Each structure stands twice: as C-alpha cells, then as structure tokens.
Amino acid sequence: MLENLTIILICQLLGEVVTRVARLPVPGPVLGMVILFTGLMVRRGIPQEMESVGGFLLRYLSLLFVPAGVGVISNLDLLVKSAAPLAGAIIIGTMVTIAVTGLVMQYLNRRRSPIHKERQS
Numbered sequence: 001m002l003e004n005l006t007i008i009l010i011c012q013l014l015g016e017v018v019t020r021v022a023r024l025p026v027p028g029p030v031l032g033m034v035i036l037f038t039g040l041m042v043r044r045g046i047p048q049e050m051e052s053v054g055g056f057l058l059r060y061l062s063l064l065f066v067p068a069g070v071g072v073i074s075n076l077d078l079l080v081k082s083a084a085p086l087a088g089a090i091i092i093g094t095m096v097t098i099a100v101t102g103l104v105m106q107y108l109n110r111r112r113s114p115i116h117k118e119r120q121s
Contacts (some may be wrong), residue, residue: 004050008054011032015027016031046071
C-alpha cells in the first residue's frame, strides 16, 4: 500500500516540477495525474493495490477541502468587498459557456445531419 501511495505522490511531484520548470499554465497535480494515467495505460491496467489506495484517498477527499474552506472564511471580508465583480464574472462566464456550447452543438448537428440522412436512404 505504501509503495502505491509513493508512486501517486511521486507522479504529483513530477507534475509540479515540470510545470514550474517549464512555466506551464497547468496545475502540477493535474499534470501529475496525466503522468500517472500514462503510466497506467502503458502498464495496461490498474494494479489492485493501486486501486485500493485510490479508493482510500477518495474516501477522505472531502477532508482536503477543509483548508480551502478555512481560507474562504478567513478572507470573507475580501470576498464581500469583491462581491459585485465576482458575481459579474460568474454570471458572464456562465452565459458565455452556455452560448458557446449551444453554438458548438448547432454546428455539430448541422455537420452530422447530411451524413445521417445519407445512411438512412
């Protein structure tokens, strides 16, 4: 179990090192997950021990959000001061996301329609 946890943490460390050295705009743990995923794909599967370690980490994942919650509460005055810009960013970001998703779906549906009709005839 300790060996597999070490592998997971080494992948996270590698991701962190690569993102800092290469100055990538990607969080280190995300790149670490990509490294771990690539390693597991090369191995062609997840070892049972790795799966149990991953399950253990997922079971207690909510505890990892405690520091973020404490940070939000301790900086609540800053959030209140910035409420209007934050609300605007959230609302505008959501609207842009919905609009772009709709446009992409329309484009893909139009592109798919002639092919779909040819197959039915």
